[in-house]
Amino acid sequence: MKDSNGKERKKRQEQMSLRENKVEILAPAGSYDILMADFAAGADAVYLGGAMFGARAYANNLSQEELLRALDYAHLHDKKIYLTVNTLMKQQELEDRLLPYLEPFYKAGLSAVIVQDFGAFEAIKEAFPGLHIHASTQMTVTGAAGAKLLKEAGASRVVTARELNLAEIKAIHDNCDIEIESFIHGALCYCYSGQCLLSSFQGGRSGNRGRCAQPCRLMYTPQTSAMPRTKGKGLRGDENRQKDSNGSAYLLSPKDMCGLPVLPDIIEAGVYSLKIEGRMKNVNYAAGVTGIYRKYVDRYLEYGREGFKVEDSDINDLMDLYNRGAFTTGYYNNTKGREMISLKRPNHMGTKALKVLKNEGGRVLFEALEQIYPQDVFEIDKENSFSSGSAYAKGSRFTVNLPKKYRLEKGRVLYRMKNGELTRFVEKQYVGQTLKKKIDVHLTAACDRPLELTFTDTSTGAAVTQTGAEAQAAQKQPAKKERLAEIVTALGDTPFAAETVKVDLQGELFVPVSALKELKRNCAQALEKKILGQYYRELPKGAVEDRIAMSQDTQVYMDTKDASVAGSVENMQIQAAQQSQTRPVTVLVTTLRQAESVYPMADITDIYFDFRLFIREKDSRMMAEAVGKCKAAQKNPVLALPHILRGKDSQKGRQLMENWLAAGADTFLVRSLEQLGLLKELSRSAVIRVITDANLYTWNTRAEQFLLKTTGTQKNLRIIRTTMPLELTAQELAQTKNAVLPRELIVYTHLPLMVSEQCVKKTLGKCDGANGRMTMTGYRQQYQVQSVCDLCYSILYDDTVLDISKPETLIDKAAPDSIRYEFIEETAEPDKVLTGRQNCEKTGRGHFELGVE
Structure with missing residues (x-):
């Protein structure tokens, strides 16, 4: 060891500052042992789940005791822990369980929570000041407008949708002052995260509740006509290690992503936190991947782009750890299609x-x-x-x-x-390794004066000094500096390791070894307490209980409801309908012929027009005609916006919105935060009314409060109603009857089970840009895949019709303010369905009666 002259400490601090300011490696931890290994491998932070509300319910999540111990361990070593609270929450869960669950972790210095549920976001922000909130990738952040909304709501970080390319991420970075976290390695979902209901409606295991059964990793069979014509190595080629005689393939199973080849591009696009997927993976995977990324992040930070070169041996090691038939760089380079899908095998390929x-x-x-x-x-x-x-x-x-x-x-x-x-x-x-925090040790010993020992944290400069027994003049053999240094730096049973040591021995002294060891223990304990004390937080006594009581006070919601919608057309319609014992009925159409059949129907209050009817520039005349006919029939025209709107398409989406306003209509069915953000910008010069769709999840009344607050002080922008979630039972929906806003229940539709940037037609080599449909079977069920070519995404629909329009007693139990029929099939005839003259052969009730865990 050598004396500290400050130069090395300064260098370490500069390196740490550069690393913290530039980039963070964020690793998955499905258990306490994995957390330890991740940190040993060089992770700056880990994300993990506890006993509740984590999106990986089947991981070996940490108990409260383990998590509290993990927080202390992380803080001692300048690391961070982010707790996943990224499931949707039912009313009672949010009211009774969320805040008490988080309270001990908040007090212990938890760095951040990762949140999907709008209501959870609102409750956490109010109850725990100073706790950072990261907007989960489940919130489907696809552009700067949505990121701004979350920033204004109180988010400190957004986890971008995996589907964004580098230019879109850079646009968020350039236009919104918020930290960006993006996935750089591991499994890709076929569907936009948070927009997937496939597992939920196949077997009741909801991805929004952390229980995804991964049905995307199963085989699916396209119609024979949709199969590609290939020679040798088609879907049934010799390389297929798992074949199926009927032409089935793993059509919805993406290959894993490896961002290592484009790591400089990702960092320079503005990504601060580099997230490794894998909370369900083992310790060797998590630590092994983390170690390799640590190597290359450090290489980039030290040598820049010019000195950055990825070695084939490291890619091979990543392949050995886990791959699904070679890697892709995900969507970063704006690529998609067959080369991203693991048609042959859904799991580790070797x-x-x-x-x-x-x-x-x-x-x-x-x-x-x-x-x-x-x-x-x-x-x-x-x-x-x-x-x-x-x-x-x-x-x-x-x-x-x-x-x-x-x-x-x-x-x-x-x-x-x-x-x-x-x-x-x-x-x-890495595995089983315990980090030791580097400290500088300084011992001073003088005759007839107490021993003085100082421990200084080399990374932060935090220091403690303890005094012990007095040193005496030596009668025989005086103490030697080397021996004293050896004793005070033997820190094996503490969290520390000596980086430098200085012994100031004044004269020939006798220093009692036992007293020196006790002083060392006391000093280590004092430094540990001081470091951890910097992270601990306090809450006023009863603060959490008070918040719970407030959340259960329905009068709060009723006041907000009255203030936000009083005097609106919708509110008057609802009041009139309640007086006449009927509910307003709305209809979504996908063809103008369907709209024509609905205009004469007196019971219909609103007609939702699918955006694809008017997406092209030449459609503005038809849009104006449709709005005029709708108003002439004394119905409110609503534009149903796309299921997804990425940053690259924001201008196209904005133009669509402006055209609708120019046509004399002002109401939009909104399906993403990005769309809500764009409408907020447009409301500076126009009155805009918003209906949020079912995928802007309002599982609890707090979620609606959050949505209302996103409109801020924009008086021209009003959320007039929400759409009730598709995964709750009638009884659970009834628990939100004191909602902030009027609620609409979809009673007839084909369920959109997936919204994907991928397209099965493209994967099969049949991309024709014609917005067509194809049929696909799998898991004993049939699906319709709709290609939305104008914005280049697809929707996987359940072939079974959700029909809960009868008996009406079930609807009464859910207590919606209005009901909606959606005619997704272009061949559907709304007038016949609504008058009971047409019945579908394949119908189901979804989760209306059974629900999800």
């Missing part, structure tokens, strides 16, 4: 490792396609594998005795599913 040269009755001669290590694991089929006992160089040949039953014909390639050498490296370097 890496090509062995080629069969000869098989004589189970005595198999292999050629090594890569360096082979002891304990490498090779897959034979789904159920069988074998391990290597020795190391073999690439290109070498060796023989293995295997059971004759295995089909290991000449020329077959086996894949390595586990790299033994990589596993040993990760376990030795």
Whole structure:
């Protein structure tokens, strides 16, 4: 050890400052052991779930005791922990459980919560001052307008939708002063996060509740006419390691993302936090991936773009840790299509490792396609594998005795599913390792004066000084500096490790060893207490209980409701309908012919026009005509905006909104925060009324308060009603009857189960840009895939019609203020359905009766 002259400490602080200001590596932690390994591998922060409200309910989430211990450990080592509270919350959960659950973590210094539910966002912001709120990727932030809304609402960070390209992320960075977090490695969802109901409606396991069953990783069969014409290596080519005789493939299963090749581009686009996916993965994956990204982030920060080069060996290691048939760089480079989909296999693919040269009755001669290590694991089929006992160089040949039953014909390639050498490296370097915080140690000993020991945190400069027993003049052998330094730096049972040591020994002294060791322990405890004390927070006694009581006071919501919609046309319609014992009925149409059939119907109050009717520039005349006919029929025209609106399409979306206003209409069905943000900008010069759709989730009354507050002081922008969620039962919907705003219930529709930037037609090589549909089957069900080519996304619809229009007693239980029929099929005839003259063969009630966990 050497004396500290301040230069090295300054250098460390500068490096840390650069790292903190430029970029953060954010790793997944499905358990306490993984958290420890992630930090050892170089993670700046981890995200994890606790006992409640996490979007990975089946991960080995941390208990309260483990999480509190983890927070202290992280704070001692200048790390951060972000707690996932990113599920949608039912009314009683939000009122009774959320705040008490978070209170101990807030007091212990939790850095941030990751939130999807608008109501949870609002409740946390009010109850826990100073706690950062990160807007989850489940909120589907796709542009700067949506990011601004969240910034104004109190978010300190947005986690962007995975589908954004580098230019779109940079636009958010340039136009909104908010931290940006983006995924850089791991699994990709086929659907925009937060917009997926496939698992929920297939088997009741809702992704919005952290229970996704991953049905996107199952096989699906397109119509025969939609199959691509290929030679040799089509969907049934020889490379397919899992085949199906009817042409099925893993059509909805994306390959994993690896952002390493474009890491400088991601950082320079303004991404502060680099997020690694994988809270369901094991410790070797989480720590191994983190270690590799730590290496390259440091390389970029030190040498810049010019010195940044990714080594093939590290990509190979990432492949060995987990891949689904090669990596993609995700959507960062604005790519999508077949090359991003793992058609052959939905899980770990491994890496090509062995080629069969000869098989004589189970005595198999292999050629090594890569360096082979002891304990490498090779897959034979789904159920069988074998391990290597020795190391073999690439290109070498060796023989293995295997059971004759295995089909290991000449020329077959086996894949390595586990790299033994990589596993040993990760376990030795990271797993089970405990970080030690670097400190400077200074001992002063003078005759007849108390020993004085100072510990200084080298990263922050925090210091404590403790005094102990007096040193005496030496009678025989005086104490030596080297021995005293050895004692005070033996810190094995503390969180610290000495970086430098200085012993100021004044004269020939006797220093009692036991007293010195006790002083060392006291000093370590005092420094630990001081460091942790900087993070601890206090709340006034009873503050959480008071907040819970306030949230249960329905008068608060009723006052807000009266103030926000009093005197509006919608409110008068609702009051009139209540007096006549009927509810207003609204209709969504996807063709102008459907609209024509609805105009004469007296019971209809609003007609929602699908945006695709008017998306092209030449459609403005038809738009004006539709608005005129609607008003002439004494109905309110509403423009149903796209299910998704990315930053790259914001100008097209804005033009659509302006055209609608120019046509003399002012009401919009809004389906994303980006759209709400754009309308807020337009409301500076026009009166705009908003109806939020079901995918702007209002599972609780707090969520509606949040939405109202996003409109801020813009008097021209009014949210006039919300659409009730699709995953709650009638009984659960009834619990929100004291909602801030009037509520509309969809009683007839084809459910949009997925909204995806991908397109099955494009994956199959059939992209024609014609906004068409195709049929796909899977999991004993049938689906319709709608290509929305004007904005280049797709919607996967349930082929079964959701119909809860009868009996009306069920609707009465949910207590909506109005009901809506949606005619998604272009061949549907609204007049016949609404008058009971047409019944669908395949109908269901969705979650209206059974709900989700």
